[in-house]
Amino acid sequence: RGGVRLQVVVEGPDATGGRPVAVHSRPDDGDTWTLHATGLLTEPGALPAGDAETWPPADAERIELDGFYEGLADRGYHYGNAFRGLTSAWRHGSDILAEVALPEDNDAASYGIHPALLDASLHPALLDAAGSDDENVRLPFSFNGVELHASGAAAARVRIAWAGTDTVALTLLDAAGHTVAVVDGLVSRPVKGELGAAAGGSSLFHLDWKRAADAAATAPVRGGGRWAVLQHPDADVLSALKDSADSVDTCADLDELIALMDAGTAAPDTVVLAMPSTTGAVDDGLTAAVHRRTAEALATAQRWLADERFAGSRLVCVTRGAVSTAGDAVTDLPGAALWGLVRSAQAEHPARFALVDIDDSVASWDVLAEAVASGQDQLALRAGTRLTPVLAAAGAAPEDAPGVRLDAGTVLVTGGTGTLGGLVARHLVTRHGVRRLLLTSRRGRDADGVIELVADLTAAGATQVTVAACDTADPAALADVLAGFGDDDPLSGVVHAAGVTDDGIVGGLTSEQLARVLRPKVDAAVNLHRLTRHMNLAAFVLFSSFSGVLGSAGQANYASANAFLDALAQHRRTLGLPSVSLAWGLWEQSSGITARLDRGDLARGSRAGVRALTTEQALALFDRGLTADRALLVPVALDQRALAARAVTEPVPQIFRDLVRVPARRMAAAHPGTGGQDGPTLAERLATVPAEKRDALLLDVVRGHAATVLGHGSPGTVAAETGFLDQGFDSLTAVELRNRLAVESGLRLPATVIFDYPTPTALARYLGDELAVVDGTDPRAAEEGRVRQALSAIPLNRLREAGVLETLVRLAGLESADAAVGTPDHDGDSEGTAEGDGAAGIDDMDLDDLLRLAENDQ
Numbered sequence: 001r002g003g004v005r006l007q008v009v010v011e012g013p014d015a016t017g018g019r020p021v022a023v024h025s026r027p028d029d030g031d032t033w034t035l036h037a038t039g040l041l042t043e044p045g046a047l048p049a050g051d052a053e054t055w056p057p058a059d060a061e062r063i064e065l066d067g068f069y070e071g072l073a074d075r076g077y078h079y080g081n082a083f084r085g086l087t088s089a090w091r092h093g094s095d096i097l098a099e100v101a102l103p104e105d106n107d108a109a110s111y112g113i114h115p116a117l118l119d120a121s122l123h124p125a126l127l128d129a130a131g132s133d134d135e136n137v138r139l140p141f142s143f144n145g146v147e148l149h150a151s152g153a154a155a156a157r158v159r160i161a162w163a164g165t166d167t168v169a170l171t172l173l174d175a176a177g178h179t180v181a182v183v184d185g186l187v188s189r190p191v192k193g194e195l196g197a198a199a200g201g202s203s204l205f206h207l208d209w210k211r212a213a214d215a216a217a218t219a220p221v222r223g224g225g226r227w228a229v230l231q232h233p234d235a236d237v238l239s240a241l242k243d244s245a246d247s248v249d250t251c252a253d254l255d256e257l258i259a260l261m262d263a264g265t266a267a268p269d270t271v272v273l274a275m276p277s278t279t280g281a282v283d284d285g286l287t288a289a290v291h292r293r294t295a296e297a298l299a300t301a302q303r304w305l306a307d308e309r310f311a312g313s314r315l316v317c318v319t320r321g322a323v324s325t326a327g328d329a330v331t332d333l334p335g336a337a338l339w340g341l342v343r344s345a346q347a348e349h350p351a352r353f354a355l356v357d358i359d360d361s362v363a364s365w366d367v368l369a370e371a372v373a374s375g376q377d378q379l380a381l382r383a384g385t386r387l388t389p390v391l392a393a394a395g396a397a398p399e400d401a402p403g404v405r406l407d408a409g410t411v412l413v414t415g416g417t418g419t420l421g422g423l424v425a426r427h428l429v430t431r432h433g434v435r436r437l438l439l440t441s442r443r444g445r446d447a448d449g450v451i452e453l454v455a456d457l458t459a460a461g462a463t464q465v466t467v468a469a470c471d472t473a474d475p476a477a478l479a480d481v482l483a484g485f486g487d488d489d490p491l492s493g494v495v496h497a498a499g500v501t502d503d504g505i506v507g508g509l510t511s512e513q514l515a516r517v518l519r520p521k522v523d524a525a526v527n528l529h530r531l532t533r534h535m536n537l538a539a540f541v542l543f544s545s546f547s548g549v550l551g552s553a554g555q556a557n558y559a560s561a562n563a564f565l566d567a568l569a570q571h572r573r574t575l576g577l578p579s580v581s582l583a584w585g586l587w588e589q590s591s592g593i594t595a596r597l598d599r600g601d602l603a604r605g606s607r608a609g610v611r612a613l614t615t616e617q618a619l620a621l622f623d624r625g626l627t628a629d630r631a632l633l634v635p636v637a638l639d640q641r642a643l644a645a646r647a648v649t650e651p652v653p654q655i656f657r658d659l660v661r662v663p664a665r666r667m668a669a670a671h672p673g674t675g676g677q678d679g680p681t682l683a684e685r686l687a688t689v690p691a692e693k694r695d696a697l698l699l700d701v702v703r704g705h706a707a708t709v710l711g712h713g714s715p716g717t718v719a720a721e722t723g724f725l726d727q728g729f730d731s732l733t734a735v736e737l738r739n740r741l742a743v744e745s746g747l748r749l750p751a752t753v754i755f756d757y758p759t760p761t762a763l764a765r766y767l768g769d770e771l772a773v774v775d776g777t778d779p780r781a782a783e784e785g786r787v788r789q790a791l792s793a794i795p796l797n798r799l800r801e802a803g804v805l806e807t808l809v810r811l812a813g814l815e816s817a818d819a820a821v822g823t824p825d826h827d828g829d830s831e832g833t834a835e836g837d838g839a840a841g842i843d844d845m846d847l848d849d850l851l852r853l854a855e856n857d858q
Contacts, residue, residue: 004027007025007026056097070643071641073638096124117155147181155175203638209325210388226245226267227270245269269313278332278335308750314352318356319355323389343355344552353377356380357380357381363383364384406538408490409490411428411438412494413437417449431619493537493538494532499558521561546585548560548566585613611638613635643659650743686698708740720759741763
C-alpha cells in the first residue's frame, strides 16, 4: 500500500503567548486531509504536585485480575503480550487505581509516552466489561486535555475517575508520585458486536511470522554434540553445518544412518534432513510430487519413531521456499505439504521434530546452524533473520477494499452436496445474490438430501442449480464439467469445500490413508487452478483446516493436504490471481468430517482452546475472507481462558504465544522428576509421601490424566484394574496420555507405554519404578538413584567413545567392555554375550563407586 503524508501545523502566538498546533494526515494518493489532534504549545511551567499519599491507599479494595485479558478476548478485545500491561488494580471509592508496566525489553526512552503504556492505562476502565453480557465493544473515540509532563516512562500508577457514562479522566504517576501525564477526558463509544469483532478479529486470525527470540545464550552453535546430515543430491546444507557441532556425519538417508548405528556408531543428538526442493509452475507433475514426497517423509518419520535409539534425538527437516512469511512466493509447493505433516508429528511427539525453511540469501545460510541448534520447533530464515509463526488477530478490511461480486455468473462449489457445501451455497444465494450454482460431489444427485437442497436454494432465489457427479481430482472429469463456461456463461467463483478424513497417528498411518486424504484436497485444488486460471474469476476460495496451521495429533495426512492448500492460495496470489485459503476451526454444524467426533475428541479441542463456530459466525467469517488482502486466514473460535489454563500445566504451542501468556519453554529433563510444570516435581512430591501411600498417589495421577484425555468429569470414572483399551483409549488418546504423563513426571516415555502397561495400576507402578523413588532417610540414596538413572540413559557406545566404558565395566566386576556389550563383527552385527551381567553390575555400584569413576575419568 502507498505511504501516508503527515502534516503538523504550528500557528503564530496567541494573546497568551501560546501557539496552536494541529496534526493532519492523508494518503499519498488521496486529496482530503484528516484532522487527528489539536493542541497548544506553551512555556513549561511547574510540575503538578502529583500524589504523595501512600500507594495504594489503605482503604483501597484490591481487584482480582486472573483471567482478565482472557475475559476481554471473549468480548472481542484482543491484546498481544506486549499490550497486556495491567499488573494490579484497586477500587478506591468511585475511582479505579492501577499499576501498568511495559515488558522488560522495551524502548520507552524513544517516546514521550509509549503507546503500549498509554493503552494499558486505559484497560482498568474495562474491568467491568470482561464479565459483561453486553455485546457491544467500547473503543476510544477522542482525547481531550492531554498534558505530558515527563517522558520515557516504562511503568506508571494510574488513577481513573469517571466523568460520565462514556468519559473518564486519567492521571499517570511515576513510582515517586510525580505526574507523568494527565488526560482530562477520554471519550469512548460503543461499537456493535459484529463491528467490534471485525475490529478485534475475535475469531479471524492470520499467520504472522515474527522475529524469534535470541537463543544465542542458551543454544551455542559450536559444541552442539553429534550431528548427522541426511543429504539429498539436490539439497546442499552440509557446507553450512559441517563446522557447527563436535562431529557431523553425512548419510544419504536415514537407512544409511541406521546402518552406521548398527555397526557401532552412537545415535546423533541432532539429525538434519535436507529435503529436496520441487520448484516450477503448477504442471502435470505437481500432484505426483506431492504424493511422492509426503509418502517419503511419512516413511522417514515412522522409521525415526520406531527406532528407540533416536528417543533422545531431534530430527530437523530443512526446506527451501515451502512457506510464505510476508506475502513472498512459495516456490516449493510439495514442501508446504511436508510442513503440515511434520506439524502433526510435533503435536504427537514433542521435542522430536523441528522445521526450518530457508531462502537463497547468503545471510540465511550463515545462520542455518544457529537455527538448527536453537531448539525452536518451527523457523523460517529470511535474509539472515530467524522468524517463527504466531497467530495474530486479523483486522477489518480497509474501508476502500473492493467488494467481491459473485452474482455475474455461476459459482462452483465442490463438495456442494455436503453439509458445509450446502450451507455455503445457500449463503451465496441469500447474501451475495448468486443465482446460478454448480454443485459437484462424487455422488452428485444420488447424495443424501439433494432434492431438498435444490428446492431450498430455488426457494431462496437461485434460478439455476446444477448438481453434477464429478471426481474433481480427475482432471478429465473436471474439464468436462467446466467445458460449457465461457464469455456468454461465465464462471464467477470457485469454492473448494470437498475433503475427507482418515485419521491415524503418524506411527501407524498407511500410504493408502495418506493418498486417500490428499487426493480430494491436493489433486482437486490443482485441477481447479489449472482449468480456471484463464477465467476472470472474482473469487477462488479453498476450504482448508486449522490442523494444517497448528498440527493436529492423529491427522498428519489431513494437515498435510490442508497446508498444501494454504500454499497454493499464496502461489495464485503471486501470479495475480484471486485466492484465499480459509483454515477453518470447528463448525458447530456437524458435517461429514466432524460427525465422527466423540466426547473425547470434543474435550481435546476444548482443552486446546478451540470452540465451535456457529453457522452464523462461520458464514460471517467467510464473507470477511472474501475481501481480505491475505492468502491465508484462520477462522477459529479460540477460548483464551482455556488456553491460559492449559499454559499453567502443560506446554502450549508456540503459535499461541501472542494470544496468551505462555511460560518460557523448558529444555528436556536431565533426569527423572524435572518435568515442565511449575512447583514441585512428581518425584519431589513422592519423596514427601510415606512409602505406603506412593502407589496411591501415582495411581491418582494416572487416573486423573486418563479421565481428562477421555473427557470424563472425574478420575473416579477410570477403573484402576480395567485395561485402557477397554475404557475407550485408542492410538491417538494413548499418545496424548503418554505426553501428559511425560510432562507430569519429567520422564521420557515410549509411545507404546499404555500398551506395555495396559491398566492404570500397571502404568502407575511402572512410573514409580522409573522415578526410582527411595525412602529418603539417607540423602545420598536419592542422589544415587538419580545418577543411576542418568547412567542408564547413556548409550553404551557413547560411554565407549568417551573412554570410560572399560573403567565402568571393570568396576562392575566384568572382564572387559567387549564381554559386556558385544564386539561388532565384520558384518556389523553385535553379539551381546554378557549384557545382562553388565547391567546387574552397574546396579550394584554405590555412589562412592560412581564418584570414583567420574574422578578417574578427569
